[in-house]
Amino acid sequence: MSRKKDKARWATAIMSPDELFNMKKMALLREAGQAFRRKGFHNTSMDEVAAALNVTKPALYYYMKTKQEILFECHQFAFDLADQAKQTAWEASEIGIERLRILLEKYIELLTSTLGSCAVLLEPLSSLSPGHQKIVLKRFRDFDRLMKDLVQQAIDEKSIPPQDPRLTVGFFMGALLHITSWYDVEGARTGKEIAQAYGRFVLNGLKGGSPEPANSSDI
Amino acid sequence: MSRKKDKARWATAIMSPDELFNMKKMALLREAGQAFRRKGFHNTSMDEVAAALNVTKPALYYYMKTKQEILFECHQFAFDLADQAKQTAWEASEIGIERLRILLEKYIELLTSTLGSCAVLLEPLSSLSPGHQKIVLKRFRDFDRLMKDLVQQAIDEKSIPPQDPRLTVGFFMGALLHITSWYDVEGARTGKEIAQAYGRFVLNGLKGGSPEPANSSDI
DNA sequence: CCTACCGATCGGTAGG
DNA sequence: CCTACCGATCGGTAGG
Numbered sequence: 001m002s003r004k005k006d007k008a009r010w011a012t013a014i015m016s017p018d019e020l021f022n023m024k025k026m027a028l029l030r031e032a033g034q035a036f037r038r039k040g041f042h043n044t045s046m047d048e049v050a051a052a053l054n055v056t057k058p059a060l061y062y063y064m065k066t067k068q069e070i071l072f073e074c075h076q077f078a079f080d081l082a083d084q085a086k087q088t089a090w091e092a093s094e095i096g097i098e099r100l101r102i103l104l105e106k107y108i109e110l111l112t113s114t115l116g117s118c119a120v121l122l123e124p125l126s127s128l129s130p131g132h133q134k135i136v137l138k139r140f141r142d143f144d145r146l147m148k149d150l151v152q153q154a155i156d157e158k159s160i161p162p163q164d165p166r167l168t169v170g171f172f173m174g175a176l177l178h179i180t181s182w183y184d185v186e187g188a189r190t191g192k193e194i195a196q197a198y199g200r201f202v203l204n205g206l207k208g209g210s211p212e213p214a215n216s217s218d219i
Numbered sequence: 220m221s222r223k224k225d226k227a228r229w230a231t232a233i234m235s236p237d238e239l240f241n242m243k244k245m246a247l248l249r250e251a252g253q254a255f256r257r258k259g260f261h262n263t264s265m266d267e268v269a270a271a272l273n274v275t276k277p278a279l280y281y282y283m284k285t286k287q288e289i290l291f292e293c294h295q296f297a298f299d300l301a302d303q304a305k306q307t308a309w310e311a312s313e314i315g316i317e318r319l320r321i322l323l324e325k326y327i328e329l330l331t332s333t334l335g336s337c338a339v340l341l342e343p344l345s346s347l348s349p350g351h352q353k354i355v356l357k358r359f360r361d362f363d364r365l366m367k368d369l370v371q372q373a374i375d376e377k378s379i380p381p382q383d384p385r386l387t388v389g390f391f392m393g394a395l396l397h398i399t400s401w402y403d404v405e406g407a408r409t410g411k412e413i414a415q416a417y418g419r420f421v422l423n424g425l426k427g428g429s430p431e432p433a434n435s436s437d438i
Numbered sequence: 439c440c441t442a443c444c445g446a447t448c449g450g451t452a453g454g
Numbered sequence: 455c456c457t458a459c460c461g462a463t464c465g466g467t468a469g470g
Contacts, residue, residue, distance in 0.1 A: 040343035042261035045448060058451080059455050067449065122341060124259035167408065167416045174397025175390050182389060189386065197386045204427025205420040264464060277467080278439050286465065444467075451460075 025063045027053060033074045033118040037180055041071055041127045071123060072132040078119035079139040081110040096153030101203055105195040108176060112183050112191025121177045144169060160206045172202045244282045246272060252293045252337040256399055260290055260346045290342060291351040297338035298358045300329040315372030316379065320422055324414040327395060331402050331410025340396045363388060379425045391421045
């Protein structure tokens with residue numbers, strides 16, 4: 001804050017204290033998020049996260065109040081990326097099936113990017129405090145509704161045959177969420193390749209349709 | 220309280236002690252497995268599992284040596300059901316794509332059945348002891364290999380266009396595994412309906428193919 | 439199968 | 455940002 005005048009001196013000093021704080025906080029979230037994905041929230045101790053960042057555990061508590069709060073931010077991050085993917089899809093097209101494909105592909109690309117390491121998708125809600133659970137559950141439901149509406153729109157536009165949007169969304173969201181559990185940056189496939197392959201799988205799958213058309217309790 | 224036991228005494232008296240022991244052990248596995256699925260392994264205490272069975276915690280340790288062992292058996296159970304599904308598929312056909320469809324549908328039906336409550340699929344391996352991890356990892360790899368071979372067979376038989384079996388299997392197995400996290404016996408869909416819908420999604424999805432043919436590092 | 443209890447792990451804090 | 459430490463939870467056991 002009052003240190004801004006030191007700005008000129010060293011390379012690292014070009015960051016304001018605020019920027020530095022946020023950089024470190026993000027580094028903490030990334031490191032923790034990766035560990036949570038790989039080993040699970042409860043199998044990851046704060047000591048391990050600290051060691052990965054070359055500091056001791058108490059240092060982490062300068063950036064985050066509790067371990068649960070870290071997990072909460074990782075969840076929020078996952079939804080922020082989803083919102084970003086939605087934004088991209090909405091700007092690109094008005095056709096339901098097109099929006100669906102772009103949203104899915106963009107979301108996969110974001111989840112497999114460096115930024116995406118913060119996102120945690122497979123941890124049970126019970127690991128969060130009740131207050132945080134409510135917030136995450138609402139965002140989940142909103143997103144789920146968005147996807148089901150998109151599927152319904154694609155049906156209405158005759159892009160895909162009648163089917164139960166709930167089953168459809170459950171199907172491809174399961175596939176998508178699971179990427180975070182096996183995706184490896186060093187792996188044979190880039191995020192973009194995975195995104196395109198999944199986009200095709202999903203689109204072709206839905207075009208085949210399912211025998212049970214949507215009924216009143218489906219949306 | 221003590222009247223309940225009288226009732227049980229007659230009903231269970233026809234069972235040998237061994238059968239009784241196994242029934243109770245299975246009840247324990249089912250109750251624990253369901254809780255693990257819903258809330259996660261570490262968010263489920265032995266006290267809770269015991270309470271759900273109307274006994275106290277120490278009673279459970281007559282049937283299982285440790286909590287980790289319960290989780291291990293839940294994992295084993297998941298693979299036992301997979302083997303059973305494979306058996307069904309192998310008996311029904313010799314065509315790759317047919318075996319694939321039957322295996323998937325059968326597995327989903329088993330996972331959504333009463334028996335399937337024992338199966339745990341989304342818990343990180345780190346929750347298990349190192350010895351158990353090795354065993355589960357081997358079974359996972361064997362099953363993964365089986366599925367990739369099946370996809371490759373379907374490609375060779377021209378049932379589906381050339382594609383990377385690793386991506387393909389990752390895709391539909393992700394979708395399948397996730398069913399256990401949202402499936403509700405009281406829900407709108409029966410296990411068979413889900414199985415058939417997923418079978419179609421997958422088959423249609425793979426028939427569309429992916430642009431990248433398999434390369435040397437894909438199997 | 440229960441009452442009573444132990445002991446390790448680990449999240450979080452005090453104080454500097 | 456570190457050293458030292460506390461306290462709650464919870465898996466597991468003793469003994470009956």
